[in-house]
Amino acid sequence: MSYLNNEPIERHTFAVLVDNEPGVLARVIGLFSGRGYNIESLTVAEIDHEKQLSRITLVSRGTRMVIDQIKVQLDRLVPIHTVLDLTDGGPFVERELALVKVVGTGEHRVEALRIADAFRARVIDSTAESFVFELTGSAEKLDAFVDIMRPLGLAELSRTGAAAIARGTATI
Template identity: 75%
Template sequence: MSPVEQHIERHTISVLVDNEPGVLARVIGLFSGRGYNIESLTVAEVNAEQQLSRITIVTSGTPMIIEQIKAQLDRLVPVHRVRDLTLEGPFVEREMALVKVSGAGEKRVEALRIADIFKARVVDATITSFVFEITGTADDLNRFIDLMGQLGLVDLSRTGAVAMSRGTGGL
C-alpha cells in the first residue's frame, strides 16, 4: 500500500435513521464488531413527523477504512442516508461542555478572564467554584479545558460533535 493509503484521517459522518429502538445499538455494533473507533457520537430526533433521527459520528481511519464504514452503515436497514461531511465540503461542527473549576483569589479572577475570552458562560457559581458552559469546535474546547486544568479543574462533562453541511441542503 502507498503511504497515502496509510494516512489516518478524521471524518465527521452524518447518518439519517429511523427513530426506533435498537438502531443506535446496530450502528455501534457495526463499529465495535469491526474494531473501528468512535471518537464522538451524538444522536437526536430531527423530524418527529417522519420519525427520523440524525446520528453524528466522528471517527478516524485510513481512506479505505472510512469508505468501508460508510458502505457498511449504508447497508443497515434503518439507515436512510449516510453523508461524509468531511468530504462534502464546508460544514459546521460544534460541541458543548460543562467545566467546573474551583479556586479562590487570583485563580478565580483568572478563570473568569479566560472564560470571557472563550465566550464561556457562568451557569453556576458558589464561593469556591464556577461551572462554565462553553460551545465551540473540539479544538476550542480542548484549549479551554487545558487552561482551566491549570487553574483548578474539578469536573468535566462534554457532548459529542453535532454537525451539518453549510448552505441550503437539508436532511
C-alpha cells in the same frame, strides 16, 4: 497528522438519518465495535417526530480505506436512510458544547474568570469556591479551554460530542 502503514489517518464527521426506533443506535455502535473502528464523538436526537426520524452525528478516524468501509457498512444497515460524509461533502459547520466545573479561590478564581471571558464561555453556576462554565465551539477550542483550566482547578467536565451540518443548500 498521524499515519498507519504510511497511510494518513483522517478525521471524518458523518451525518446519518435513521428510523427512530429501539435498537438502531445499538446496531450502529455494533457495526463499529465489531470491526474495531473507534467512535470519537457520537450525538443522537430525534429530528422529525411525525416521520419518526433521528439524526446520528458521529466522528471517527481511519485511513481512507477504513473511512470508505465505514460508509459502505453504514449504508447496508436497514434502518438507515442516508449516510453523508460531511468531511468529503464540502464545507460544514461543527460545534460541541461543554460544561466545565472549576474549583478554586483567590487568584485562580480571578484567572479562571478572565480566561473564560476570552473564550466567550458563560458562567451558568457560581458558588464561593466554584464556577460552572458553558462553552460552545470546535473540539479544538474546547480542548484548549480545558487544558488552560486544568492548573486553575478543573474539577469536572461534560461534553456533548459533535453536532454538524453542511453549509449552504445541501441537506441530508
